[in-house]
Amino acid sequence: MHLLSVSDLVVRFRTHDGTVHAVNGVSFDLDEGETLGLVGESGCGKSVTNLAVMRLLPRPAGHIERGSAVFEGQDLFEIDESAMRDIRGKDIAMIFQDPMTSLNPVLRIEEQMVETIRAHRKVSTKDARERAIELLGMVGIPQPEKRLRDYPHQFSGGMRQRVMIAMALALEPKLLIADEPTTALDVTIQAQVLELLSRLAAERNTAVILITHDLGVVAGMTRRVNVMYAGFVVETAATSDLFARPLHPYTIGLLHSMPRLDAEEGEPLVPIEGVPPDLRQAPVGCPFAPRCAWAIDRCWADMPALGAMDGVVAIETTGANPTHRVACWNVPTPDEARLAHPDRPGFHAAPAPTVAEIAR
């Protein structure tokens, strides 16, 4: 049994400008102690997917249209609010992007940590405090006893994120969702925080979902990656496979737009042309088609399902060597992936269908 099994998750937001199709049928599995990266640009639905799993979507706009999220055998979307509250913070903990704004500015660190522990364990304030000191020491905060009495603004950004990590790990959760945990930090601090996070998670056999737009972070931290685009998972693979042999045109674009230290001097970065689709439109066809150099006619009409590559029969969705799967009608060849553009004589990306063609 998987620790977490999300299937066919659809999340919509009702806004004044219409319905936003934020997540469009996302499925993935996660085993105990496994690390999964969720990669994609802003607004691709990575954060929303996880907020939905936690049932913390912004209300009243956000709602789960359909799907399930089975955690340790129970569907999180079916249980009542108090049962969900027991799971939040205790079994599934979250770390958010900006440690400046994720800690309450008017409450001492002590209160914010103690209340977390006492929300789930019947322990005295004194014992919870002892535990908090221990946790702060564990994440490398000097003089934890003294710092416990401080307010968030008295910590640096990196220290604040350490506090967030300590708080998230306070109850030894089985799953830790880290939403862009290092995006707001200095580069030098990023590495420290990531190292701490992966070490503590590994020691406790805590499963981690790491949400990021930074492929470099994913490379060092996760065993498996889901690449998301416009609310779809477009490619999923073991991390090493994904970097060695990217299959989806979007993944290829992401890898080529990433600055590399081993690049030749003067070698330009290759950006992905165009912009992500307007999520207020109901998705038709592959959402990446308008930006895709490999688009064929079919891409404009049908969204391909995630299919296994390499002719493997049994599909592994999780673990160290999951089956490499991609949602694409016209998968680029390895040579094309290296070139970052199609290399077939006479091939041109299929243009968007005209109104007359759609009508027919």
Added chain:
Amino acid sequence: MARFIVRRVIAAVPVLLGLSVLLFIFVRLLPGGPASAILGQHATPQRIADVNEALGLTRPLYVQYFEYIGRLLHGDFGSSYVDGTKVVDVFLLRFPSTIELTMGALFFAIGLGIPLGRIAARHSNGLIDGIVTVISLFGISIPVFVLGYTLAFFFGVQLHWLPTFGLADPTLGVPAVTNFPIIDGALASLQGGTTAPFVDAIAHVILPSIALGSIPLAVVTRITRAAVIEVSNEDYVRTARAKGLTEKRVDNRHIMRNAWLPVTTVIGLEAGALLAGAVLTETVFNINGVGSWVVDSIRNHDYVVVQSLVLIFAVIFMVVNLIVDIGYAFLNPRIRYS
């Protein structure tokens, strides 16, 4: 904190000095003078000149000013030209009523405004929010005297539920100890073994408090609503929920602790405005407070009384603001430590 207070007190000195000069000039710019108020409109110019001479008003202005300030610094707030009573005596007699009225109004505005604001925020843009918005618009739009007389008419004259005159029933013969009607009523109740004087004092303050408190009620409600909605969208509130805290704790500890900051600021401003604005309510409900006294003194050109009273009001306003700032620093650690 002590340094903060000392700094504020020192900063208040030039403000008060400037205010005293302006006050001194402005009350004398009004047409007429205390002599005609004392002597009546048919007084001869000769008698008016005599009275002015006797009051020392014919001396150069700067001499009068420094003499006044000199006395102030010795704790002498002067006496009325018109009836000779000492400003301090009348102030101690009347000010407790104004304080009690102001506190009653604040109690009403905060006690009702914060829950209303929170309810409105929770149901924002729904029916309940709409109803609360209408109530607060109502409160802010109706002039105090209209609301005062309407309340007095319905709850006093028609229904006979509540008294509409003064802050205590003189026939109960409650001895004046502190001059605060409620405190005196409570003392009398304790001594007499009957709750009547205390209940009477409470009953008296209800309608005036509602009349005076209607505008701050509206302001507090709107600010609370806005603050709660804003704070509810903060990241740390999401963190609090993600930690598995109950909604009650998220509300009371994480949202309200932050929402109190703007609300406190507004309450401070309103408290000052209430002290000064009590005059209409005091008139409607026949309360012998400071407000009506200021108006009478201005009408009578009772220079010293006006000067001293306005200065005292300014000091009170500053003290209230200082208390609010201290409270704000207490609520907001980012201010406390910077």
